[in-house]
Amino acid sequence: MSGEQTLARPEAKRWLCEMCGFIYDPEEGDPDSGIEPGTAFEDIPDDWMCPICGAEKSDFRALEPGEQIPGM
Amino acid sequence: MITGYGHFVQLADSLQWDETSIDLSTDVEAWQKLEDDEYDRILGLLAGFCVGELSVSTHLTSFQDAATVDDSMAGCFKAQARDEARHARFFDRVVEEVVGVPGDNLAERMEALRDRVSPDLLELFEERLPSIAQGVAEDHGKLTAAVGLYHMILEGVVLTAGQHALLQTIDRCSVKLPGLHKGMELVLRDERWHIGFGSRVIQSADVVDDEIEELLTQGVKAASAWGDLISSEDIEKVEHLHRRRLKSVGIKFW
Numbered sequence: 001m002s003g004e005q006t007l008a009r010p011e012a013k014r015w016l017c018e019m020c021g022f023i024y025d026p027e028e029g030d031p032d033s034g035i036e037p038g039t040a041f042e043d044i045p046d047d048w049m050c051p052i053c054g055a056e057k058s059d060f061r062a063l064e065p066g067e068q069i070p071g072m
Numbered sequence: 073m074i075t076g077y078g079h080f081v082q083l084a085d086s087l088q089w090d091e092t093s094i095d096l097s098t099d100v101e102a103w104q105k106l107e108d109d110e111y112d113r114i115l116g117l118l119a120g121f122c123v124g125e126l127s128v129s130t131h132l133t134s135f136q137d138a139a140t141v142d143d144s145m146a147g148c149f150k151a152q153a154r155d156e157a158r159h160a161r162f163f164d165r166v167v168e169e170v171v172g173v174p175g176d177n178l179a180e181r182m183e184a185l186r187d188r189v190s191p192d193l194l195e196l197f198e199e200r201l202p203s204i205a206q207g208v209a210e211d212h213g214k215l216t217a218a219v220g221l222y223h224m225i226l227e228g229v230v231l232t233a234g235q236h237a238l239l240q241t242i243d244r245c246s247v248k249l250p251g252l253h254k255g256m257e258l259v260l261r262d263e264r265w266h267i268g269f270g271s272r273v274i275q276s277a278d279v280v281d282d283e284i285e286e287l288l289t290q291g292v293k294a295a296s297a298w299g300d301l302i303s304s305e306d307i308e309k310v311e312h313l314h315r316r317r318l319k320s321v322g323i324k325f326w
Contacts, residue, residue, distance in 0.1 A: 019261065020268025021075035021083070022320070028073075032319055051320040052074065052271050053264040054232070054313050070078030 015041045015060040016069070020053035024060065074272040074321070077144035083265050084151035089258050091162035096251035099170045105247045112188075114245075114252075116301045117238045118167055119185035120193050124231055125160035126178055127197040128222070131205035132156060135222070138212035148269045155262045162255045170252065192297040196226060216277040220287050223270020227263055228317060229291045230298070233310040235260045237302045267317070275321040287318060 012026040024030070024044075029037040030051060035044055041060065048057055063069070106114070136149035164178040167185065175181035186194075200221065208218045235256060242253045279287075291314040295307045 016075065017268070018083075019264035021079055021265065021272065022268060023073040023075060025073060030320075032316055049313075051313075051316045053267050055264060069075050070082055 013041065013065075014063045016063055017050045017053065017055050017060050019055040019059050020050060022050050022052040023063070074268060074275055077142065077148050077269070077272065080265055080269045080272075081144065081147045081151055084148070084155065084262075087262060087265070089158070091158050091165060091255065094162070094165075094251050094255050096166065096169050099166070099249045099251040102247035102249055103170050103172075107246055110241070110245050113241050113301055114238065114249075115171060115185070116188045117234055117241070117298070118163060118171065119182075119188040120190075120234055120298060120301070121163045121231075121238075122160070122167060122178060122182050122185060123189050123193060124197050124226070124234075125156060125163055126182060127201050128226065129153065129156040129160045131201055132222075134205045134209040135215065135218060138208045138215040138218075140212060145273070152266050152269065155266070159259050159262070162259065166252055166255070170249075190297060190299040190301075192294075192299070193230070196230060196294060196297055201226065216273065216279065217283065219270050219273045220279075220283065221290070223267060224274065224287055224314070224318070225290050225294050227270065228267045229294045229310050229314050231263060232260075232267070232313070233295055233302050233306060234298055235263065236309075237298070237306055240306075271317060271321045274318075284318070288315065291315075291318075 014026070015024040016022075017024070024041055026040050027037060029035040029039045030044075030048070031037065033048060033051065035048065041057075041062070044057060046057055049055065050059065103111075132149060132153040136146050136153065139146040139149055160178060164181065167173045167181050168175075173181045173184050175184060204214070204218045204221050207214045239253065239256055239260070242249050242256070292311050295311050295314070296302075
């Protein structure tokens with residue numbers, strides 16, 4: 001095996017606001033709230049709120065890899 | 073990014089509740105013991121909700137009829153109309169059973185409460201919403217603009233501000249009103265998906281610059297529609313969320 005390997009970057013986990021349907025994508029972050037692109041959901045401060053409905057961070061759930069959401 | 077319409081229909085089905093199952097017996101006894109300022113604030117907010125919910129439950133049909141290009145979108149409007157009708161019934165139950173407002177139905181009880189509702193709130197729900205609903209009925213191409221008023225302004229700003237103010241007032245009250253608190257939490261939960269759905273409609277549409285500016289301006293103005301029933305701090309919060317929401321759906325205006 002070659003010493004140089006290109007490791008596949010794991011798909012960043014997205015999170016769904018169960019209150020309003022907003023999806024937090026770590027690649028986009030939430031710059032208006034000071035959350036830089038590339039920030040994992042787990043690293044967002046606990047007082048962060050959903051930008052659409054104002055729900056709390058605890059109202060989000062992780063989307064499973066490949067999880068199908070109706071209508072998307 | 074916001075989820076698709078199909079998700080909202082499923083979500084709405086999973087969130088159904090029965091307004092008649094909420095126990096208001098403690099609230100009925102507690103209502104008589106409210107301080108005068110608590111009484112005025114809570115009843116003022118309830119009166120505003122009665123006006124708002126009666127109006128939105130009446131005028132949502134034209135939105136559903138206009139969503140002809142997408143069955144899932146029409147299904148969302150239908151599910152939302154079911155929620156709004158339940159909210160109207162819940163608030164009517166509270167003003168009848170807890171407050172003791174006389175009348176045979178919500179419309180009659182509304183007349184007794186009308187003096188407690190600000191002119192700005194009446195204008196929004198009894199003039200602007202019916203007007204824009206009529207416009208959608210005549211021209212389905214006006215649906216996005218109508219959603220802008222209904223979901224972004226009336227629900228996202230006006231009703232949200234009132235819901236938080238009512239919950240906060242109940243929490244700080246000298247007596248407990250558990251039935252009203254429970255119902256209000258359930259209404260707020262429903263409204264969150266309505267706002268998400270409206271945001272999805274706006275996100276999918278080609279909204280032009282002057283419409284964007286109008287949405288922002290109207291939202292900031294509407295935040296004050298409750299008059300002195302809502303604190304300046306809470307008005308500032310809903311304005312901030314309104315701006316943030318518009319930007320999150322892809323509207324760039326600053």
